[in-house]
Amino acid sequence: MGETDKDDLIKMIDEDENDTNFPEIMPLMPVRDVVIFTDMLLPLFVGREKSVRAVEEAVREDGFLLLVTQKDPNIENPGQDEMFRIGTVSKVLRMLKLPDGRVKALVQGIAKAKILDFVRRKSVYRVKIERIIELPLKEISIEIQALMRIVRENSEKIMAFRGELTGDVGSILEGINDPGKLADLVASSLRLKIEESQQLLEIIDPVKRLKKVNELLSKEVQLSAMQAKIQSDVKEEISKSQRDYYLREQMRAINKELGDNDERSQELSSYRKKIKRCKMSKEAEQEAEKQLKRLEMMHADSAEASVIRTYLDWLVELPWSKSTKDVINIKHAKKVLDTDHYGLDNIKDRILEYLSVRKLNLKMKGPILCFVGPPGVGKTSLGKAIATAMKRKFVRISLGGIRDEAEIRGHRRTYIGALPGRILNGLKQCGTNNPVFMMDEIDKVGADFRGDPSAALLEALDPEQNFAFSDHYLNLAFDLSKVMFVLTANLTDTIPSALLDRMEVINLSGYTSEEKKIIAETFLFPRQIKENGISTKKLSISSEAMQQIITEYTSEAGLRNLEREIGTICRKVARKIAEGEKGTFHISKKNLQKFLGVPKFIPEMDQEDSQIGLSTGLAWTQVGGEVLYVEAALFVGKGELIITGQLGEVMQESARAAVSYARANLSLFGLEENIFDNTDVHIHVPAGAIPKDGPSAGIAMATALISVLINKPVNKFVAMTGEITLRGRVLPIGGLKEKALGALRAGIKTIIIPEKNIKDLTEIPQNVKRKIKFVTVKQMNDVLPLAIEGFNADDLQHKKNKKA
Incomplete structure (x- = not known):
């Protein structure tokens, strides 16, 4: 060319x-x-x-x-x-x-x-x-000439910034006297977006096109100037860093000649002293010395030096050999536990057993206890009481909602901002290697693409392995065998079996109303009075009023809502005192509604009378035991079964088994064999918005259905729990203690349980056994005379023998 x-x-x-x-x-x-x-x-x-x-x-x-x-x-x-x-x-x-x-x-x-x-x-x-066709300008005015001059100057500036300015470019720009041609020339040399270039091309008027080019040129000049400034600043900063480095090295050499130590030398010396003082393991000490030598060879302000400093800080601050001395006095420990918690005798006995063994064998490995029970029964506060009794440090972390394995094991040091996991972080904060370490909500740990935190806990919670626990950040073995791990959960169902196997599960049931009353008067009421700034002389609650708060304003296994209601009374009294009202305030059954409003719960059964087709079952939830009502109805149809109430698959299967049992034994109840041919059965469990599952409502469903078939009511004071089979056998269930407490809160007088659950009656408090009669059964035939009013057991046996 x-x-x-x-x-x-x-x-x-x-x-x-x-x-x-x-x-x-x-x-x-x-x-x-x-x-x-x-x-x-x-x-x-x-x-x-x-x-x-x-x-x-x-x-x-x-x-x-x-x-x-x-x-x-x-x-x-x-x-x-x-x-x-x-x-x-x-x-x-x-x-x-x-x-x-x-x-x-x-x-x-x-x-x-x-x-x-x-x-x-x-x-x-x-x-x-x-x-x-562009129309030529008749006359180039002074304004247009000035505009053309500005465009030429700005174009030369941009060329200069880019290093492309030559004499030929200047002469070419000066030689063009047509505004349109000048605009096209400059536009073709600018680094514009396609849309901006096309917009310029479509502007027909040469003066308008030149003005648009001038706008774009001005913007480009500003950008180029800023770019040049940034490059200049960066160059100056690099030069300054190099100069500082040389000056620092000269200062170090001068200080060395004078015998003075500089800051860097002091830092390295401080790390060496800390490494020797903390008495870490031999492997960890070798790694620390290695990293310290790397730090010594690096520039003090480099990014890698900052990473090594953070790593060394963690190494020297972890309690490798720092332990608190256990003060084990069994009588004092029992006193501490009794002071903070009422009841819970089994749990207290297990804790005292551990302390006794610890006193006799100082080298025993720390147990992994798991407190399982509904909210508000005192699981977390028990951990604090253990630490107080042993005079150990107490660390608590919550595992609820954790889905990242790095929360337990930490991140690799290759990642920016990497840190150790929560276990080592907790030990660093408490400063000892033998604290009482509480992990709350172990049953609410999840898993996703970042790993499974519960799998990462396997090593930490295994006494045979945790003497060499490895955190990803440290990448060194740390001894956790002296730590006493205490975990809490509402349910064990969601805890992985491998993790559950490493724990000693201790179940905490809910409190009876008598226990709640004692706890409220002994612990909760004094605490709320103190927190709300009231003296005991100003406020008192009668025993009857306290019982009414428990039965009519709360319905829970734990104590949180009870303490909230007591706190509500204290706040209202505190306001009256703050407003200048004189005298003392006494809360009784008569004036309780003025402070708490109308009762929220009715202690008696929801049903006023015994009804046909309505039986009472018992449910076990993560917040304690509750009564579960089951309704059955028959109507003209095609022999279909309708099941409602948001029931799980297991519960639906129980309903089908109950219907099959009833259909198989129609002759025993004096009913026609073809009664279901033109009849639909509807089984409903109220509270349809709440998901329900489990096999223990089987006999309750069968009782409600048979009640409808023979047209006789179910006793409202009788509750039942048990799994039913097609042949009418009643199989054992779980959570009997929690269910019994829930039945007591609902005013139940008799509970029908499977015979194989008779062993669980030993766990039920004596005051509950005095108020509720427990009847064991083997067959469904044993249930019906107890539950259905007017049911003739002798007649049923006669029909059964006659059929045989």
């Missing part, structure tokens, strides 16, 4: 091409990533098959070709709606075929044109065009 293309193959030819004639129909070639301006000379590498044909066709005819920019450069074969409508008629000055089939063409922009119609679309785009 020679002199025609001496400035990177992109130039403007300062010739007036307005007189050039070209046809109305010509080939079209879409181009991407560039907008062609008039008088612009540009080499194009053409690779697309359709574009190659367009260039060849243009060369065969008269050399004219319409170049139009496509809207999306990623589209390989753009359609007519994917190209801009205004482009540039160009002349193919030279074409060269390359060996790979591509074409290299040198084109020059001639004039702007608008596409009127697509004549052909298949092999090559051919379009009918309309030339866009």
Whole structure:
């Protein structure tokens, strides 16, 4: 191309091409990533098959070709709606075929044109065009001359920033006196977006186009100036850092000659002293010395040095050999436990047994206790009481909702901001390696793509392995065998079996109303009085009122809501005192509603009378035991079974088993064999918004159904629990103590239980046994006479013998 293309193959030819004639129909070639301006000379590498044909066709005819920019450069074969409508008629000055089939063409922009119609679309785009003619300016005013001068100066500034300014560029800019040509020349050299370049191309008025170019130039000048400033600042900062480094090294050499230690030497010396003082394991000490040598060889301000400092800080601050001395006095420990907790004798006995063994064998491994029970029964506070009794440090972390394994084991040091897991973090905070370490909500740990935290706990909670617990951050063995781990959970169902196997599970049931009353008067009421700033002389609650709060304002296994209600009374009294009301306040049954409003719970059964088709079952939930009502109804149909109440699969199967038992024994109840042929059965468990599952409501469902069939009511004071089989056997269930406490709160007098659950009666408090009669059964035939009023057991036996 020679002199025609001496400035990177992109130039403007300062010739007036307005007189050039070209046809109305010509080939079209879409181009991407560039907008062609008039008088612009540009080499194009053409690779697309359709574009190659367009260039060849243009060369065969008269050399004219319409170049139009496509809207999306990623589209390989753009359609007519994917190209801009205004482009540039160009002349193919030279074409060269390359060996790979591509074409290299040198084109020059001639004039702007608008596409009127697509004549052909298949092999090559051919379009009918309309030339866009710019009207020449009659006179170039002083304002336009000033604008042109500003554009020239800004263009030279940008060229200077880029290092592209030469004498030829300046002379070319000075030699153009037409505003439109100057705007096109500058626009072609700017690094504009496709949309901005196309917008400039479509501006017909040369003065408006020049003004738009000036706006874009001003913005580019500011950006280039800022870029140059940033580069200069960075260069100065690098130079400053290098200078500081040399000066620091000189200072170090001077201090060494004078015998003075600098800060860096003091830091390294401090780390060495701490490493020796903390008495870490041999492996850990070797790693610490290794990292200290690396730190000594590094620049003090480097990023890697900061990472090593953090690692060394963790190594020297962990309690490798720091332990608190156990003060084990069994009588004192029992006193501490009794002071903070009422009841819970089994749990207290297990804790005292551990302390006794610990006193006799100082080298015993710490047990892994897991307190399981409903909320508010004192699981977390028991852990604090153990630490107080042994005079150990207490650490508590909550595992509820944790889904990242790194929360337990930490992150690798290769990650930015890496830290050890919660276990080592807790030990660092307490400063000893033998604290009472409580992990709350172990049953609410989840798993996702970041790993399974419960699997990471396996090593920490195994006494045979945790003497060499490895955290990802430290990557060293740390001894956890002296730690006493205490875990809490509401249910064991969601705890993985491998993890559950490593724990000693201790169940905490709910409290009876008598126990609640004693706890409220002994612990809760004095605490709330103190927290609300009231003296015992100002406020008192009668024993009857306290019992009413327990039975009519709360219904829970634990004590949280009870303490809230007592706190509500204290706050209302505190307000009266703050408002200047004199005298003492005594809360009795008569004025209790003034402080707490109407009762929230009715202690008696929900049903007023014994009803046909309504039986009472017992449920065991994570918040304690509750009564569960089961309804049954019969109506004309096609022998279908309808089950409602948001029941789980196991409970639905129990319902089907109950119906099958009833259908198989119709003759025993004096019913026709074909009664179900034209009758639908509907079994419903109220509180339909609450999911329910489990097999223990089987006999309750069967009782409700048989009650409807024989048209006799179920005793409202009798509750039952047990799994039913097709042959009417009653199988054992779980959670009997919790269910019994729930039945007591609901006013139940008799509970029917499976015979194989008789062993669980030893766990039920004596005061509960005095108020509730427990009856054991083997068969469904034993249940019906107890539960259904007016049911004749002798008649049932007679029919059974007669059938046999």
